[in-house]
Amino acid sequence: EVQLVEIGGGLVQSGGSLTLSCVGSGFSLGSHWMSWVRQAPGKGLEWVASIRQDGGETLYVDSVKGRFTVARDNAKNSVFLMMTSLRPEDTAMYYCARLLGDVTIYDYWGQGTLVTVSS
Amino acid sequence: DIQLTQSPSFLSASVGDRVTITCRASQGINNYLAWYQQRPGKAPKLLIYTASTLQSGVPSRFSGSGSGTEFFLTINSLQPEDFVTYYCQQRKSYPITFGQGTRLEMK
Numbered sequence: 001e002v003q004l005v006e007i008g009g010g011l012v013q014s015g016g017s018l019t020l021s022c023v024g025s026g027f028s029l030g031s032h033w034m035s036w037v038r039q040a041p042g043k044g045l046e047w048v049a050s051i052r053q054d055g056g057e058t059l060y061v062d063s064v065k066g067r068f069t070v071a072r073d074n075a076k077n078s079v080f081l082m083m084t085s086l087r088p089e090d091t092a093m094y095y096c097a098r099l100l101g102d103v104t105i106y107d108y109w110g111q112g113t114l115v116t117v118s119s
Numbered sequence: 120d121i122q123l124t125q126s127p128s129f130l131s132a133s134v135g136d137r138v139t140i141t142c143r144a145s146q147g148i149n150n151y152l153a154w155y156q157q158r159p160g161k162a163p164k165l166l167i168y169t170a171s172t173l174q175s176g177v178p179s180r181f182s183g184s185g186s187g188t189e190f191f192l193t194i195n196s197l198q199p200e201d202f203v204t205y206y207c208q209q210r211k212s213y214p215i216t217f218g219q220g221t222r223l224e225m226k
Contacts, residue, residue, distance in 0.1 A: 035215075044206065044217055044218070044220045045155075045157075045163065045206055045208075045217040045220075046217070047214055047215035047216065047217070050215075059213055059214075061214045062214070078160075095162055095163075100165075100168065102170070103169075103210065104206050104210035105153045105165065105168045105208070105210060106153075106155075106163070106165060106208075106216055107165050107174065109162035109163055109164075110162065111162060112162055
C-alpha cells in the first residue's frame with residue numbers, strides 16, 4: 001500500500017525556520033517526481049514546490065522562491081522542505097504528494113503536517 | 120500564471136440529484152485538467168485526470184469533460200458521502216494552479 005507520512009510541522013515565530021520531512025512506503029519514491037502542496041486554514045490548495053526523481057530539477061511558486069528549498073534522499077525514501085524566513089502567510093497544512101508518472105497530477109497524498117507562523 | 124475559476128463556489132443539492140461543477144481556465148490548457156475531492160480534515164483525493172479519465176477506484180457516477188478553457192465535473196445520483204469540496208487543477212504550465220474550490224452541500 002502506498003503511503004506518505006509528513007512530519008516536522010509546528011509553531012514557529014515569524015522569521016524562523018522549519019524543515020518538513022515526507023517518508024514514503026509501499027513504492028519506490030525515487031521513481032517519481034514529488035511535490036509539496038499547502039492549504040491555509042479554511043482556504044484552497046496551493047502548489048509550493050516540486051522535485052525531479054534525481055533531485056536535479058526543482059520548481060517553486062514565486063512566493064517561496066529564495067526562502068524554501070525542496071530536497072530528497074531516495075535511499076531513505078524521503079523528501080524534505082526546508083523553510084526559512086517564515087511569514088504568517090506561510091501558515092498552512094503542508095501536504096506531500098506523489099506525481100502520477102511524469103504527469104503533474106497527484107495520485108497519492110500524505111495526511112499533512114500543520115505549520116503555524118506567529119507574528 | 121493560469122487562473123482557474125470554479126463555479127459555483129457553493130452548490131446545494133439532494134441525494135440522488137445530478138450536479139455539474141464548472142472550471143474555467145484563463146487561457147487554453149488543452150485537456151491538462153484534473154479534479155480532486157477533499158473531505159474535511161483530509162488530504163485531497165484524485166478523481167479525474169486529463170479532463171475525462173477516471174482514476175482507478177473512483178465510482179463511475181463521477182465523470183469529467185471539456186477541453187481548452189472550459190471543463191466540467193458531473194456527479195450522477197449524488198450519494199451522502201459526495202457532499203464535500205471539489206477542486207480542479209491545471210498542469211499545462213508552472214506554477215501549477217488549483218481552482219478556489221466548490222463546496223457541495225446537502226439541501
